Amino acid sequence: MAFFKEELMNVKGFAFDVDGVLSRIIQPLTAEGDPVRTANIRDGFAMVHAIRTGYPLAIITGGNTTEVRKRYQKLGVTHLYMGSLDKITFFEDFLKKTGLKESEIMYMGDDLPDYLVMKRVGVPVCPNDAVTEIKSVSKYISDRNGGEGCVRDVIEQVLRAQGKWIDPEKLHWSSF
Template sequence: MSSINYDLNKIKAFIFDVDGVLSPDSIPMSPEGEPMRMVNIKDGYALNLACKTGYGLAIITGGDTEAVRLRFSRLGIEHIYMKSSIKITDFNDYLSKTGYKPEEIIYVGDDLPDYQVMQAVGLPVAPADAAPEIRGIAKYISHKKGGEGVARDVIEQVMKTQGTWMNDKAFGW
């Protein structure tokens, strides 16, 4: 049974921010000044399974590193928006390219740049350590912090509700 107060049978797509959501909000820097993100393996498995099962997935991030693009494209995510300065613009582009309706989408964000998109989607989600303004508009606040399994939390709840979690695609990469 899900702890999310939303009709999860409506959900067809997931959109995630990266920093503070799919990676912790504190990240080391390389000697060259590049941010080096850590990612959660269970998040990665859930993202890949959702892609293989036919859910829409997208990344909308202000960051711009090849490592982020490679990580998420290798998991099967086709729609990756990098250097997103106004995220609602990229969200609208995603809608126009995919045909999804806002009420069919979960967006997981943790800070002010995510605010407009979270207001636009059917199910705005925040990690446990999100900014107060974001927690204030989230319809679900995960018990997981950013980078510690928040994607797995929401994807698993949706897929279990829809009966797609333990499908024939679940047993392998």
């Protein structure tokens, strides 16, 4: 685990899947048969802090709903890629737009569409309930399930390691 902690120092950007990472995998369905995505408020808080601290952050998801788009736009995510299982193309666009290297990205995925991207990034991570193939390529498996704070877990670890996490004694709510 010490090796993983050292690798956190190299992270300069984040990318996350939605279903199974930012949202729980068991979800009610609408009358149209679409899943109703969940959102973890603590994940969102950590994402806002990371963005405001200067970390580029991408959402790369096969889903394509107005609700998900609005949620992450409100949090300040400017690299929002939706509607394709070909996540490599989206990932390469994120790298091009940010100027970051693959080795500087932490990517969190949970299922097979995330596999190829996770093989390329410097720090692949996953929630506790990810599928076996994703766990096998992850350098860290959160103790939290998808949609239950796993994103907060990894963002907080990176920012703490780099001395950029929030000091509650100096927290000014006007900055959020």
